Ligand SMILES: NC(=O)C1=CN([C@@H]2O[C@H](COP(=O)(O)OP(=O)(O)OC[C@H]3O[C@@H](n4cnc5c(N)ncnc54)[C@H](O)[C@@H]3O)[C@@H](O)[C@H]2O)C=CC1
C-alpha cells in the first residue's frame with residue numbers, strides 16, 4: 001500500500017524533461033500554418049467541441065489548404081465510442097496532424113487519436129486545464145475512466161493565445177484555474193517531485209490566484225487572462241512531469257464513474273484532499289499557502305473558491321448522497337501512492353465533507 005513520507009524534492013530527485021515547443025503570445029494563433037508546416041504536416045484535422053465550432057472554423061480558415069476540415073465531436077472524459085469515431089474520421093480524411101483548439105476535452109480527443117496513430121498534435125488551449133503539457137490520456141469506457149501516460153499523446157506544439165480564453169465564462173474560468181492549481185498542489189508533494197517542478201508549481205499557483213481574481217473583476221482583462229494561461233502552462237507542466245496522488249484519484253473516480261463536471265469536481269475536492277494530506281506533507285503545504293497568500297493550504301484553496309463564487313459542495317454538481325459509499329469503494333479499489341496512507345473511514349469522511357461543502361477543519 002502507499003508509503004508515507006513527504007519526498008525531499010530538493011536533495012533527492014530525478015528530473016527528465018519532456019519535449020515541448022510552447023509559443024506564448026497574444027495573436028499566436030496566427031502562427032498556426034507555419035507551426036503545422038514545421039511539423040512536416042500538410043493535412044491538419046481541426047478538433048473541437050460543438051460549442052467551439054466557430055473558433056475551430058476560424059483556425060481551419062487560417063490553415064487554408066493545410067486543413068482537411070473541422071471535427072466537432074469532442075466530449076468531456078473522452079468516451080471510447082467518440083474516440084473510435086474520431087479515429088475513423090482522421091483516417092478517412094488522411095489527416096497527418098491534429099489541431100486541438102479548446103479545453104481538456106478537445107485536447108483529450110486529439111490524444112485518443114494520437115494514442116493509436118501517433119499523429120502529431122498542435123494544441124491551442126482555451127481553458128486552464130493544462131492537458132496540452134502532459135503525456136497523460138484519459139478514456140472512459142463502461143462508466144470507468146482509465147488514464148495512462150504515453151509519449152505519443154504529448155502535444156508537439158502548444159500555442160497559448162490569451163485572446164482565445166477571453167470568451168471562457170467566468171465560472172468556468174475559476175474552476176478550470178483551480179483544476180490547474182490542483183496539479184501544482186499535488187506536484188509539490190509528489191513522490192517523484194523535483195526542484196524544477198516545485199518552483200513551477202509554486203509560481204503557477206501564485207499566477208493563477210492573481211489572474212483568477214483579475215478575471216472575476218474584469219473578464220475581458222487580457223493581462224489577467226494572460227496570468228491565468230501562464231499559470232495553466234506552469235501547472236500543466238507539473239502535471240506532465242510528476243505523479244499525482246489522492247486528489248486526482250478521487251476526481252477521476254467522481255468524474256469518470258459519476259459523470260461529474262471535471263473542473264468543478266477538482267475545485268470542490270481539492271481543499272479536502274489537501275486537508276487529508278496536511279500533516280504528511282508540511283513543506284508542500286507551506287509552499288501552497290505561501291503561493292496563495294494564505295496561512296493554510298486547505299482553507300486557502302477553499303476560501304479562494306468561495307471568494308470567486310465557485311461551487312463548494314459535490315451535492316450542488318449532481319453527486320447523489322446515496323453514491324458516496326460506492327465512490328469511496330472505487331477510490332480505494334486500486335492502491336496508489338499518497339503522502340498519507342489511504343484509510344477507508346477517513347476517505348469516506350473526506351467525501352462526506354466535500355459533499356456537504358464544509359470548510360476544511362470546521
Ligand atoms: N490528460 C490531461 O493531462 C488532462 C485532462 N483533462 C481532461 O480535460 C477535460 C476537462 O477539460 P476542461 O478544459 O476543464 O473543459 P472542456 O474542455 O470540457 O470545456 C468545457 C466546456 O467549455 C467550452 N469552452 C472551452 N473553452 C472555451 C472558451 N474559451 N470559450 C467558451 N467556451 C469554452 C467547451 O467547448 C466545453 O463545452 C476532462 O475530461 C479532464 O479529464 C484535464 C486536465 C489535464
Ligand SMILES: O=C(O)/C=C\C(=O)CC(=O)O
Pocket residue numbers: 108136137138139147179248251252
Ligand atoms: O482525465 C484525463 O484526461 C487525465 C488526467 C486528468 O484529467 C488530470 C486531471 O484530473 O485534471
